[in-house]
Amino acid sequence: MVLTVEEIGQRAKKATNQVAALTIEKRNALLLQMAQAIIDQQDAIIAANKEDLAEYGHTLSGPMQKRLTLDAVAIQDIAQSLKAVATLPDPLAGPYDQWQTHVELKIIKKIVPLGVVAMVYEARPNVTVDAAALTLKSGNVVILRGGKEAIHSNTFLAGVLRQVLTDSQLNPDIIQLITDTSHDSVNDLLHMRKIVDVLIPRGSAKFIDFVVANATVPVIETGAGNTHIFVDDSADQDEAIRIIHNAKTQKPSVCNSAEKLLIHESIVAKFLPKVATKLVSSHVELRGDDASRQIDQNILPATALDWDTEYNDLIMGIKIVADADAAIDWINQHTTHHSETIISETPEHVVKFMNAVDAAVVYQNASSRFTDGFEFGFGAEIGISTQKLHARGPMGLPALTTIKYEVFGDGQIRV
Amino acid sequence: MVLTVEEIGQRAKKATNQVAALTIEKRNALLLQMAQAIIDQQDAIIAANKEDLAEYGHTLSGPMQKRLTLDAVAIQDIAQSLKAVATLPDPLAGPYDQWQTHVELKIIKKIVPLGVVAMVYEARPNVTVDAAALTLKSGNVVILRGGKEAIHSNTFLAGVLRQVLTDSQLNPDIIQLITDTSHDSVNDLLHMRKIVDVLIPRGSAKFIDFVVANATVPVIETGAGNTHIFVDDSADQDEAIRIIHNAKTQKPSVCNSAEKLLIHESIVAKFLPKVATKLVSSHVELRGDDASRQIDQNILPATALDWDTEYNDLIMGIKIVADADAAIDWINQHTTHHSETIISETPEHVVKFMNAVDAAVVYQNASSRFTDGFEFGFGAEIGISTQKLHARGPMGLPALTTIKYEVFGDGQIRV
Known part of the structure; x- marks a missing residue:
């Protein structure tokens, strides 16, 4: 029956x-x-x-x-x-x-x-x-x-x-x-x-x-994760590349993997070629704004749709921003309120980012792949809530x- | 503008x-x-x-x-x-x-x-x-x-x-x-x-x-309150009448006032006339099931709609139940999950009622008018949630x- x-x-x-x-x-x-x-x-x-x-x-x-x-x-x-x-x-x-x-x-x-x-x-x-x-x-x-x-x-x-x-x-x-x-x-x-x-x-x-x-x-x-990483001008760039590569490629199909990369404009000329090389070597397709494509012409053009898309795949959106404030504003426009990351050695920027970014989990200098009940030490996970209630x-x-x-x-x- | x-x-x-x-x-x-x-x-x-x-x-x-x-x-x-x-x-x-x-x-x-x-x-x-x-x-x-x-x-x-x-x-x-x-x-x-x-x-x-x-x-x-009071066979009947009268008449327009009265069948013959007299003296209109109307013919007949209606007025529904289990079942069918009360001196019945009744607040031997942020000692109240999340x-x-x-x-x- x-x-x-x-x-x-x-x-x-x-x-x-x-x-x-x-x-x-x-x-x-x-x-x-x-x-x-x-x-x-x-x-x-x-x-x-x-x-x-x-x-x-x-x-x-x-x-x-x-x-x-x-x-x-x-x-x-x-x-x-x-x-x-x-x-x-x-x-x-x-x-x-x-x-x-x-x-x-x-x-x-x-x-x-x-x-x-x-x-x-x-x-x-x-x-x-x-x-x-x-x-x-x-x-x-x-x-x-x-x-x-x-x-x-x-x-x-x-x-x-x-x-x-x-x-x-x-x-x-x-x-x-x-x-x-x-x-x-x-x-x-x-x-x-x-x-x-x-x-x-x-x-x-x-x-x-x-x-x-x-x-x-x-x-x-639960679980929608259009997550960003912002690389500040003070970032340890080698550490940043390690974190970005891990957050994007270690398990791209899941919600806590990174989808978008924001780079401070004052370091982009030096930083973008290095991080792009590393990502492309792991078969990540890059889609960027005009400013990023002027530095690396192999980056494909991003459309408006890209900025709100969770790829769950080996694709990453790249955008150049003026400073930490611009990064925060951008993220708050496009976040799914899951996990957002700043890579920075400037305490004031970190504090501001953590306070102002509207997400369940905000990271400094670590991979967002840790947003997980087991990694947090809860011993179990029924899901990852992206709501506030x-x-x-x-x-x-x-x-x-x-x-x-x-x-x-x-x-x-x-x- | x-x-x-x-x-x-x-x-x-x-x-x-x-x-x-x-x-x-x-x-x-x-x-x-x-x-x-x-x-x-x-x-x-x-x-x-x-x-x-x-x-x-x-x-x-x-x-x-x-x-x-x-x-x-x-x-x-x-x-x-x-x-x-x-x-x-x-x-x-x-x-x-x-x-x-x-x-x-x-x-x-x-x-x-x-x-x-x-x-x-x-x-x-x-x-x-x-x-x-x-x-x-x-x-x-x-x-x-x-x-x-x-x-x-x-x-x-x-x-x-x-x-x-x-x-x-x-x-x-x-x-x-x-x-x-x-x-x-x-x-x-x-x-x-x-x-x-x-x-x-x-x-x-x-x-x-x-x-x-x-x-x-x-x-x-917030706030929908079709609240019940169940009077058990062991209830202190004078206390019960005081509580029912307060819960129904002290401020009938609000969500924590009582709307329905369930009475254990073994005490109804003695208890119902007393409580009815007290309620009617405060201008409460009584609407009951057949069993209650056989005892007091002044009680108006309740319709199916009554049992799910929050009157917010000087009206009370009355129903005779076989025992505490029947009261619990009835309440769980009709509750708005706000406040529910048992008047009883039988600890097993009280424990069962408190565990089994699906409401935010469950009372023994007190008026449900206390469901209130100030009365609870919270110092403020933004509302009374009737949901569980x-x-x-x-x-x-x-x-x-x-x-x-x-x-x-x-x-x-x-x-």
């Missing part, structure tokens, strides 16, 4: 109180059992994944195909990350603030799960398990909606996780997968205001924009919680 | 860095100067307010007319609340978390203003000043859009506040009022994603639903802030 999205939502809501009431010992035990179950079922998972690859593998780019593929190593990684989540501290544990009011009401500000978390993502079956693990750890119910390319893998993996819940006499609807991979199912999710406490979309900037424009449920925007930047387990005020009285009325 | 909403937004964005950089001493000094300016301009404010009353007073209900009216006492209150905000602690002050990562990056998790806060509200000119005070205190720019009924008062008050900024050589656009009171101006605000960091609507449930359904900017929902329940100054990660390196790249 295939459930409608509405029915899945109703079942999710029903399961919220059960999962919220599980002790941390029980939640961790379930995560370890899930890790074991994934390992036990390795062959069957690989078989399901082969069906996905046979159907959709040829339609995907190389990196996407790699993300879709589950081999023995990938399955060990998935199991390992379940075990890692089990070792993290309980996000629902206190200490809770508590106080007495002027009329002797006792107020406890508790940390509680959000309730029903919906995740919409693409062809990455590991997200199915990661998202289920993080939501379970934080006492939430999860509704998963992965891409059609991974439907066999996701269905099998969700089944394995649900079986662990059933074996523990728990409601398996604590983890549910929507198997309808049409746009309709996403649309239904976006409008279930009585059910969905938060929807976290992962995917292209275009998809996330669609979700924000259409959702009536609360959304946390609720959570900003890399989101660990606390992003999946909210608060609740419990008020204890003995007959107090308001006069 | 009347600016378009878009132009107001552009000016607001430009002013963000200036207000965010003001010291707490400067922000507090401005608040005190504003208090003095309001007092100095008392006669002119009253004159402007009289224009509003002449134009719209006759179209408003008694309580709404009272809220619109600015007399000497109301103006003293406004000035007083500006002074009170000046005494509150700085919401941007630390201590900030800071740590070193495994590659020796130094991360500082700073508290920063949201940026541009938009407030849309009705015919309450004091909100113009309150909202400006709280956003200034938290380092934000504010865009105010009040109701047409208060346009003369709001325009004059905003002018007084802006003059204080100008007199301090600051950008007056830190505080802006939209004087276009057509629906178009609200619609424009709802879609200024590049400008508005958060929009806080205050008004009817219908208006807030409209905002949530249509906004593409981030919204904090970012802020929940009464919102003080911290709800107007977000975080920013500043990362300091010396050439770190990711390997």
Whole structure:
């Protein structure tokens, strides 16, 4: 029997109180059992994944195909990350603030799960398990909606996780997968205001924009990263080249890689040829403004569209700016509020940049590739928020919680 | 010259860095100067307010007319609340978390203003000043859009506040009022994603639903309160009657007043006549289910619509339930997630109610009229959030802030 999205939502809501009431010992035990179950079922998972690859593998780019593929190593990684989540501290544990009011009401500000978390993502079956693990750890119910390319893998993996819940006499609807991979199912999710406490979309900037424009449920925007590096006149130029090369080329497909390079005009004649040579040697296509192309004619002309495009590829936009103030203004016009970098040895410029640039993470003299829950030391990551409400930047387990005020009285009325 | 909403937004964005950089001493000094300016301009404010009353007073209900009216006492209150905000602690002050990562990056998790806060509200000119005070205190720019009924008062008050900024050589656009009171101006605000960091609507449930359904900017929902009181079989019945009477009648027009009464069936025969007599003596109209009407035939029949209606008036819905579990289920079907109350002396029922009821504030044995930033001890209130993300329940100054990660390196790249 295939459930409608509405029915899945109703079942999710029903399961919220059960999962919220599980002790941390029980939640961790379930995560370890899930890790074991994934390992036990390795062959069957690989078989399901082969069906996905046979159907959709040829339609995907190389990196996407790699993300879709589950081999023995990938399955060990998935199991390992379940075990890692089990070792993290309980996000629902206190200490809770508590106080007495002027009329002797006792107020406890508790940390509680959000309730029903919906995740919409693409062809990455590991997200199915990661998202289920993080939501379970934080006492939430999860509704998963992965891409059609991974439907066999996701269905099998969700089944394995649900079986662990059933074996523990728990409601398996604590983890549910929507198997309808049409746009309709996403649309239904976006409008279930009585059910969905938060929807976290992962995917292209275009998809996330669609979700924000259409959702009536609360959304946390993640991951759009048109990130800039500004090289100031005082920069250590060798260090700058190392950082730019790393931020652009180490993993160009991800949101924390660099997309745009701004260079102080007083150093551009000397600096641009060096950095261009280094980037081109790693097959980076350069697209620049007129000023940069006068210095290096191999740079292609950038169009207005370039400045707001997240390439996620070996392409970099280059612009010459008059000074740090001009860099800050430019970045605030084009930022996706993810990660922005200044390379400078001038403390006043660094302070001004950090204060004035409107981004979740601002760097001095380091690669923006560190914008990541694990690199930040959070031990987990449910996504990288590019919005300002609720959570900003890399989101660990606390992003999946909210608060609740419990008020204890003995007959107090308001006069 | 009347600016378009878009132009107001552009000016607001430009002013963000200036207000965010003001010291707490400067922000507090401005608040005190504003208090003095309001007092100095008392006669002119009253004159402007009289224009509003002449134009719209006759179209408003008694309580709404009272809220619109600015007399000497109301103006003293406004000035007083500006002074009170000046005494509150700085919401941007630390201590900030800071740590070193495994590659020796130094991360500082700073508290920063949201940026541009938009407030849309009705015919309450004091909100113009309150909202400006709280956003200034938290380092934000504010865009105010009040109701047409208060346009003369709001325009004059905003002018007084802006003059204080100008007199301090600051950008007056830190505080802006939209004087276009057509629906178009609200619609424009709802879609200024590049400008508005958060929009806080205050008004009817219908208006807030409209905002949530249509906004593409981030919204904090406030104030819809279809709140319930459940009287358990173990309740102290005299105390219960006192609490119910207070929660229903002390200020029925506000969101934290009680709207629905659920009574345990085992005590209803004895309890309902007593509580009904008390409520009716204060002119409360009772609307009940069949079971309650069999006990008291003066109770009017409730329709399905009643159970989801926030009356904001001297009306109360009454329903008989089998036990605490049934009360919890009913409340979770009909709650607006604001404030919910159990009156009980049975600890297990109280714990279950507090855990299972999905509301910002859950009470035992007290009036829900205490859901309020001042009563909670926050010293200020920008609204009462009925959502789970970012802020929940009464919102003080911290709800107007977000975080920013500043990362300091010396050439770190990711390997």
